[in-house]
Amino acid sequence: MDRVAEILAEASAEAVEPRFRALTAGEVMEKAPGEVVTIADREAEAIIERRLRELLPVPVVGEEAVAADPALARALHSEPAVWLVDPVDGTSNFIAGRPDYAVMASLVRSGRTVASWIWQPTHAVCYTAELGAGAWRNGHRLTRPPAPAAPAEWRGAVKSRFLDPERRRRVEAGSAAFGEVAPGRHAAGIEYPELAEGGLDFILYWRTLPWDHAPGSLLVTEAGGVSARLDGSPYRPEEPGGENGLLVAADRETWERTRAVLLGPAD
Incomplete structure (x- = not known):
């Protein structure tokens, strides 16, 4: 669990954070009508994919890779284990210079998410969860408080x-x-x-x-x-x-x- 959190933070530090509020016009592209991508998304995903494969050599289903080849997503059902990666979640916020974006990954086994990681770079917060073992915020156990009665x-x-x-x-x-x-x-x-x-x-x-x-x-x-x-x-x-x-x-x-x-x- 700790190593994946480190991989996301390292990829963010290398490819994402240096471009926050520093993107040039040529570093923002349209990948589909109404959908944009940045050079930060693509570079971060490449880093994360390589390092996750070194940790556990199973297919990596990344948002940007699937945008280029939708067939890659079939691994979610055809493979016993798959990494899922969102290199910059909240790309529109990232492009606009708003701090609400995240770098995320999860591990799926037999169609079920068994572990997940959410790194929020500008807030310096890491959320992790493991199936049957709990949820965590920067290493501290996270428990959802009750909703109001009304x-x-x-x-x-x-x-x-x-x-x-x-x-x-x-x-x-x-x-x-x-x-x-x-x-x-x-x-x-x-x-x-x-x-x-x-x-x-x-x-x-x-x-x-x-x-x-x-x-x-x-x-x-x-x-x-x-x-x-x-x-x-x-x-x-x-x-x-x-x-x-x-x-x-x-x-x-x-x-x-x-x-x-x-x-x-x-x-």
Whole structure:
């Protein structure tokens, strides 16, 4: 666990942090319509991939590698073990000079996330989680505090960009039942730890790219929270392309009540 945390911090120090608020125009590219990438993403992923393979020689499914060759993501189901890597989570924040970005990795065995790491360079915080062993913040055990008793006191985030118009209307109407609902921080590596530590009580996602959600989902569940698909089934990382929703919450009761208010009861 410690060595992977070191690898992320080292790659960040080598390829990411020197370019924070120092990117040139030629170092920001569009990799798909509406999706940008920087030289920092690509260089950090190359460093992390090489060093993770030295640690455990299994396939590495990295966000930028999959952007170039989508077939690489099939390893999530065809291989017994896979590394997942997001070299700069919150790239738009990074480009804009906002400090809310993270460097993330997770280890998936037989389709299940068994370990995860989230390094927040500008905040100097490392979150780790290991299946069945707990969640940690800079080496200190992390336990999700209870949510307030009344939903009117809950704080949440709703990522509505990929919702269809009908669902968006329903979610926006239901959001009035809660104390505060924000659009999120534009980085899963910031949002999941915020929920794990009690700053948020729920988050609704729709598109769930595996490198974005595997690390934080394990962190939240090992801290005592819930990360589940909208039918109530536990989150499992899957190949990109699906938009089937994910609700993360402080506990099962908070999950159930939030699901019912925003989208109706689970089937």
